[in-house]
Amino acid sequence: MNSSLKQTAESSSAPAVDIGDADYLKRINTARVYDVAIESPLMQANQLSARIGNALYLKREDLQPVHSFKLRGAYNKIAQLSADERERGVICASAGNHAQGVALAGRNMGIRAVIVMPRTTPEIKVRAVAGFGGEIVLHGDSYDEASAHAMELQARDGLVYVHPYDDPDVIAGQGTIGMEIVRQHPQDIHAVFVCVGGGGLLAGVAAYIKSVRPDIRVIGVEPEDAASMGAALAAGERVTLPEVGLFADGVAVKQAGKEPFRLCSKHVDAMMTVSVDEICAAVRDIYEDTRALAEPAGALAVAGAKKYVEETGIENQDLVAITSGANVNFDRLSYIAERAELGERREALLAVTIPERPGSFRQFCMRIGDRSITEFSYRYADAQRAQVFCGVKLTNGVAERDTLIGDLEADGYEVIDMSRNEMAKLHVRHMVGGRARGAGDEVLFRVEFPERPGALLKFLNSVGDRWNISLFHYRNHGHAHGLVLVGMQVAPGEQADCRAALDALGYDYAEESQNPAYQLFLHSH
Template identity: 60%
Template structure:
């Protein structure tokens, strides 16, 4: 089966639209992983994704009659841009059906390129069904995003470039997988010329349709598809792509959202480019492979497949990357409700940097805190932290792998104070952010007044910001001001702040 694709790949018409992208060494990753890591930079294509290759090659085969009818496709966004650009270059009208969840950056680029954007449904398969309906109604030519021999051949030109750019031995090539067009083209070409090179598919754990097919031995449909990595959010591997993948893909690695976010950070650190979640899949899988196999001194290639990400998603990605790198542990702990408990808790943490600290008074005898703590980037770092906490505290819960805690609870810790809490005053502080800054702040604050509320989050900014509630009798209010002046940090009295009164007071 793959043999018939070799000629199609060699003759593929992609370079009227696409460019030959560089194969760059990721120096930071290479040094850290002890292997030679190369990135195939498909994020540098004119539409910031490899999809232009397959779309243009398929549309270059259209007859004049088909061009006159116009084309239609369904896409999670990247293929959409490829079709829109190819249509503009070929003078063809294009209709692009995308899920409503498609990032705005992709939708806007489709419109900019002259495509007609139709948004429907929440996932790719909703868009696919609607596109097929429009195709029948209007007589349009369907340009499949992955399950078409000419699309597969277009994507296969990436493999042709890789083998030309890296003439030495290649131990493994890591390929992101959605519907399978990219990995089918790469596997067909590489396994024909260099069968010793491992082809490793990488899928999001939320949309692992190739892994499901490999497990069952046939194409199957996922019950549910997550859309964090929207570029690969496909419920079933393609028919044509499966025929190649089942015999020529060596293995499938699935990765979590946190691992994808960590890989986005890795790529940024080495290239100063920001990939989309699907674009970083291959690097996430490569890292997991190296950790599992203990690989050393190998040449490993990851296809950086796209960079179409909404700017407003970057905050979420940045926060999850620390967890994906296993550099942060999220814990809940029960401590005594008395002055000085915060300081004692921080002493237990030692020199580890606190990234977040949430607390709200709720009980006279005990307090429950929610904290983020920086750890060494491996499981031993977390186990060591938990062992030390269990040695000094009665109740500690590890929430690092708890999705509800990471997505919701960490932002909801708090609530109104109980009726038994009296004499609360609230201050907002700013202090220079450096390792150990929070511990120094708590040491200066001391244990004179009971802390009834505390919120701190290390955002990597120059200044740390803390919101503190303390129980201070009216007769001691002047003493508090003098004491805070002595500490020397900028502070603001927020006791009458309307947000505090509405949600926390």
């Protein structure tokens, strides 16, 4: 089995119930969550199920009043407080979703709720906490820094600390999700997939399911760059990661909780990690089936379920994935959409070296064939060789990508696959260019291409081999027309012919040679 699917030290055949487990079963069955939380629906993702050959059900915790499961644990914890503790008020540290749960619980119970949030918390979550009446304190650049400051305030003001995951009452509140899954789907379930940060959700769900349905596999899913629980279970003790990635900010935790680790060591069957691209693809999968936009952490379980099916080859099984949250900043959606194609292996990013001569760009595109080009960035560098950054739409995943690379190399092109190069995907793809000192007589045009296969090749055939293309940038934006910036080396006496060729093409275009952005940053003076 692939190394990303790591078995825990104890198998699920170990005794399912001991005294501690019986206590958790009681705590979960009597948890005070439904004063504010709903019993979220368990719905089949029909389109995704058909694609992966298994029935995948989504446990829709994104439909909670705070658009996250965190409300359950926070409210259950606060509901257990004494009258004196409620009088003093509560405090928590959170990147957002737990904060909303604490704030809403505090408002419903009429008690003070102080929320310490990292300064890096998405604005949508900050506004939501304020809307629920929480007293917000922004401190530090990470959860750990916010947590340390919350502990200082707790000691100073005598507040009750509500931990986001390392507390039995919080874990029991989250465990009600497991209780609902078992009740809502009494048929056989092959596996339940759960996102993991500090581990409270995974611990609660696993504790309940293994107490009543030990045949169901419980699998935790973490980002590759924030896998603290997986590292702890592999080491047999809690470990602290030196750093964690912040893309899935809701699970960006350096060390798993003590009590979640204890419970997960006993009850969790396996841990998985998924990449940023795989998370983004899962966000899109959820959207296509539900028209809901999951946050990155909220899509982890779906990404894990898809990867599990791919790695194990299971078929015709019932799977459950908890969609844990939908508090995503709108301005992140373009990034998520861009990376989703790579996560589904529907796009290849290639760095290709081609000869620097008229017509070589057209020859290269002819070699790509009928495949849609999703992106093309190029800037003249020298008189012999040109480096292009190219995105190509795939219909047959990795096999098609490998075939394409092999065909290009057989034709003499130097090709480097950038599809897994994080720096290239984050930065370099947007930075290809600069001034080209050898690109004399350059004329710059902005062109609108109809978004269909063959449109680019039609343009290149119209230009022919007469004028050298010295700059080219295109990115598919999902619109009916693609926006292209193209530079061509056209002698002054041939510029009328060049415009005539563009007119004959029938595409909308405009000359941008005098645009100040071009003059300042791209033009060779």
